[in-house]
Amino acid sequence: MASRALITGITGQDGSYLAELLLSKGYEVHGIIRRSSSFNTERIDPIYKDRHETGAKLFLHYGDLSDASSLIKILGETQPHEIYNLAAQSHVRVSFDIPEFTGDVTAIGAVRILDAMRQVAPKARFYQASSSEMYGLVQAVPQSEKTPFYPRSPYAAAKVYAHWITVNYRESYGLHASSGILFNHESPRRGETFVTRKITRAVARIKAGLQDKLYLGNLDAKRDWGYAPEYVEAMWRMLQQDKPDDYVIATGETHTVREFLDACFARAGLDSQKHVAFDARYLRPAEVDLLIGDAGKARKQLGWEPKVKFRQLAEIMVDADIALLAEERAGRRIRE
Numbered sequence: 001m002a003s004r005a006l007i008t009g010i011t012g013q014d015g016s017y018l019a020e021l022l023l024s025k026g027y028e029v030h031g032i033i034r035r036s037s038s039f040n041t042e043r044i045d046p047i048y049k050d051r052h053e054t055g056a057k058l059f060l061h062y063g064d065l066s067d068a069s070s071l072i073k074i075l076g077e078t079q080p081h082e083i084y085n086l087a088a089q090s091h092v093r094v095s096f097d098i099p100e101f102t103g104d105v106t107a108i109g110a111v112r113i114l115d116a117m118r119q120v121a122p123k124a125r126f127y128q129a130s131s132s133e134m135y136g137l138v139q140a141v142p143q144s145e146k147t148p149f150y151p152r153s154p155y156a157a158a159k160v161y162a163h164w165i166t167v168n169y170r171e172s173y174g175l176h177a178s179s180g181i182l183f184n185h186e187s188p189r190r191g192e193t194f195v196t197r198k199i200t201r202a203v204a205r206i207k208a209g210l211q212d213k214l215y216l217g218n219l220d221a222k223r224d225w226g227y228a229p230e231y232v233e234a235m236w237r238m239l240q241q242d243k244p245d246d247y248v249i250a251t252g253e254t255h256t257v258r259e260f261l262d263a264c265f266a267r268a269g270l271d272s273q274k275h276v277a278f279d280a281r282y283l284r285p286a287e288v289d290l291l292i293g294d295a296g297k298a299r300k301q302l303g304w305e306p307k308v309k310f311r312q313l314a315e316i317m318v319d320a321d322i323a324l325l326a327e328e329r330a331g332r333r334i335r336e
Contacts, residue, residue: 002057004028006080008065008113009087013189014129016043018084018232019058023047025236028057030078032071032087034064043189065109071116075124082239084127085113088159091193092133095155096285102154103161110162114169114177125176125239128166131159132183132224132250132291144294145181145246152286163246170244178238180231183250183293186313187228188320195257196225196317199264204321206275207268208329214275217282219258222290224250227308227316237302250293251306263314268322 005022009015010031022029033041047056061078063070065087075083088106089095095102110128117124135143136152151157163179170177190197195216205211226249234249265272298304308316 002026002028003082004030004078004080005082005084006030006032006075006078007084007086008032009085009129010060011041011043012086012090013043013187013191013228014185014232014235015084015086016189017187017229018086018235019044020047021229021232021236023056023058028059030059030061030074030080032063032074033060035062065105065112068112068116071113072120075113075116076120079121080124082125082127083113083117083121084129084235085110086129088129088155090155091191092153092155093282093284094193095153095158099154103158106155106158107161107165111165114165114175118169118173118175122173122175125244126166126178127235127239128162128177128179129235130163130166130179130181130246131156132181132248132293133288134160134163134181135291136286136288138288138290141290142250142252142292142294143248145248145297152288153284156288167246176239176244178241178244179246180235180238181246181248181293182231182234183224183226183248183291185226185228185231185249186317188317188324189228190317196260197321199261200314200317200321202275203264203268203270203318204325206270207322208325210325212275213277215277215279215282216257216261217279218284218287219261220256220289221287222254222256222292224252224254224292225260225310225313226251226306227313230306230308234298234302234304237304241301245301247298247302248293248295249298249304250295251309252293252295253310254290254292255310260310260314263311264318267315267318
């Protein structure tokens, strides 16, 4: 019998890559999606639409992390072997504007799905998407599983709660519940309001003559950037372990936003200084200056290590956005 997995946040960057990975391994994959008046499933549309031809066992269910009854119903009906909680209000800057909603979904949402698991699927294995943002005002460099948290945003504070409640349910109820403390991980599927994708989309539009200026905030913030498809592999490996635990997933390198910016513009043969301007609206009330992870534990216990490094990541994303823009423009010409 095929293993069954349930993914919250399946329509997001990580959820879509994880769904593809699990389907490639022969899993039956169930995803929770929110009802919306607009289509928001574009990241998984290719595999969902082609599932009858490919035989992919992908099923979608309406539910929400803010609705405990829907979670209990879905878990009871699907009886998953593995649960991946990837859903959240995950934009750090926006979390300052909607802190209560962020706390409800990102923090309390984790409690709701853990408690649903405890009630109706206690033998499942659970993955919680923790975040490097939890380290905030860092207390050690690099950051490992033993580094204290110091969150600097409502998002980060909510993730700290979700992280520790996962530990609490593991220790209190004997659940197989693990957390992956993932450092920044990007891809062509990254949301368009996140700084890396905002940069690569702008590069494509500037190169095509459709845009002249790109407005950004703090260019000196340092981050540890990896490639999202590799990071979902680490999630899966965590749930294959006999004992649940927490793991940092990172590249061990740190680069500024300015370095990412320059690498992207250089890939397109452009000069970033001619097209980039500062806008204070994009500054956070409290900044996280430096993140760099120590993934030694994951390397030793999971056999995981990153292959795609910083410059290659920037090039992958720029090339994808240039190609995507060309496809969109060609499609518009055909319709006209």
